[in-house]
Amino acid sequence: MGRYVARRLLQMIPVFIGSTFLIFAMMFALPGDPVRALMGDQAFDPAVVEAIRHDRGLDLPLWQQYLKYLFELVQGNFGTEIASQRPIADIIAQAFPVTIRLTLFAFTFTVVVGIGLGIIAGLRPESVRDRGLLALTLVLISMPSFVLGYLMQYLFAFKWGVTTPTVQDSESFGDLLLPAIVLGSLSLAYVARLTRTSMAENLRADYMRTAVAKGLPRRRIIGVHLMRNSLVPVVTFLGTDIGNLMTGAIVTEGIFNVQGVGDAIYEALFRREGATVVGIASLIVLVYLLASLLVDLLYAVLDPRIRYA
């Protein structure tokens, strides 16, 4: 187990280097010079543009810039933004906790409500409440998050006046409730459907019949025997979903004006702040990697037949 985790952690290094280099190269390949863009379409002095480019090392070839970046990153230095001249670590430290909170909130919502709905529907396949769930999740899956976002904003803030239309304080949990629900609702639909299908299938499995024949109490049959096996595909989905939620937050954060990663990365992309984009993106890559490791470890909990050497 320990060796397995260590090996997985070591594997992250090449993946991390590879992905940062790819993003770095893509930012480099994008047309548009960040320093020139700072000047807008008003008059400017090209000598100043050249001087700033030189000071920031932007006139070096790609590989030199990348090595320099990586060298500094190893020392824990994310670099400095071209325009604002602020340390990128500051920008990340400000944006990440907000998005992580939003993501965890949405994730909890997805897990609790999604699995709950899935269980309710899955225990009685083809019943009215099952059909109802399928219809509801179909609506959620087919509705883009910005439509849902504006709809919720309209209903809750303008129609009923229970909340403010945008988040006033990105650090307050109460304010994040609405965006978290919007963000989580798409995954919620998938989770509910996955749980429902997987349970409905396993209900007919041999071991279920055995459990019933043994005369086990119903709570134990469903809670331990049925749930444990049915949750394997759901956990797989949830693992990759953490990363998806973080990146998916971009749209939701825009609608509700949450100053998180989405806002930061959009702005950085727009201004060609390569180092900021790479910094944020590589952290998201890390989140993905760690989440998938967690999922793999959870398999063993759910299904003891799966073992890691």
Added chain:
Amino acid sequence: MRGAKSAKWVAGAIVVALAATACGGGSGEEGKKNPAGKPAGYVSIDVGEPQKPLIPADTNETNGSYVIQSLFTQLLDFDAKGEIVYTNAESVETTDSKTWTVKLKSGWKFHNGEAVTAQSYVDAWNWYANIKNNQQNSFWFADIAGYDDVHPEKGDPKADKMSGLKVVDDTTFTIELKDKVPYFNYKLGYATFAPLPKVFFDDPKAFGQKPVGNGPYKFEKWTHKKLIQVAANPDYQGPNKAKNKGIQFKNYATLEAAYQDVVSGNLDIIRQVGPTDLPKYKQDLGDGAIEQPYAAIQSLVPAFYSKTFKDIDPKVLQGLSMAIDRETITKTVLNNTRTPATSFTPPQVKGNQDLGTDVFTFNPAKAKQLITEGGGVPENKMFIQYNSDGGHKEWVTAVCESIRKATGVDCVGDAKPDFPTDLEARDNDQVKSMYRGGWVADYPVNVNFIKELYHTNAESNNGRFSDKEIDKMMEDADKASSLEDAVKGYQAVEKKLLEKMPAIPLWYYRINGGHGKGVDNVAVDFHGDLELTGVSVK
């Protein structure tokens, strides 16, 4: 059981993660005092995060300018009509347009108590102009004698002071220019000419995060990407003393989110209503809706190096201009957010004139005739380059449609994904035929819309228009000894421009913003900024 062990491990990790993020929430306490987190008597406006540190000569985008203008006061400013209003200066005078004498009002202080003296201005300007400091607006000082010593085109500066700036006494200094510039005093109203206190020179970097100015507001705090807060300066002596207790510049990710907040009362002022809300904003905001023209113009600029417009007969461009139905497009596609242009300069600037021409009037028959007379558009096809992140697609399509219908010339929009890409194509002479040009007044004189755009050596002349006769006329107009003569000279240039057509003016901008019920007296200045000092809180 192995599985159970790792389950504990996982659960532990989740608890740690949750605890870590919950701890970070402590810093939000300040904002929880009231729902919007705004002190009483303050006014909030949707001004986003400035791109750069707050140094006057390093800021020319609107977000930063708003904050700079609230913190710093230059020698003079302009009223709504574009006339000079003296703020920190008592007078700015010249007899020959070459040597200017500035007298300061006495008793002015920076927010840290230091007196604003002639030296504060001279030191600041020398620092701004120095190439070593990489200030974006350094070229604004290029008129001053000795600029080339501190800002050579290549290499290190030869001096750290411009010879043209001389301190006479505490409240007087003189500016000697390289050549006559009859409208130089108008340039002094630009935010770049602000003075700096001595603390600046100790640590410019720290100053950029926490500026000390001499303006109507004092810096309070800057929570990056969230808000900047400034408080009214009680000791301010200028004519634009704040009528409110302070301003909160709040960052919004989208125009729509800001608009929602104005409607629901969580934000006081929005500078620009987004296209989706334009049709209903007057209904939503009632008296709070703002619709006012300002000194800015949008044009189509032909690239004179392109296959399409190389050695083109100006008649063709006049014809294309007449093929555009400005009236209908501004009314329908642009929702009345623009006013059709009738000249190369907007009405708010000194020297704007009636050109007495029908070149800007929609006339398909004459348009067709002029294009034929001029030899037609090569390959009968043209492109209009624009950046698709700025809401230009709709009108570019409409203009093309108008041209196609009226003249049969095939016209296609050439979309660039964003502004940096668009600018790069312009800089590198890669525009296929035309690009979308926009210009907002730096100072309210017609020179700003003519010399900066159409002089052969102008930095913003991305169409590479070049005409010796017109260059000569501009240089002659600059030699005038009075502002009136210079303006007249440029009026003559403008008439000549009509014959050469370096651009096709489309329309003048209007600001379509609004404010909520909590505030009043929101006015717009000549370059479209809202005048925050005059805003009163109900």
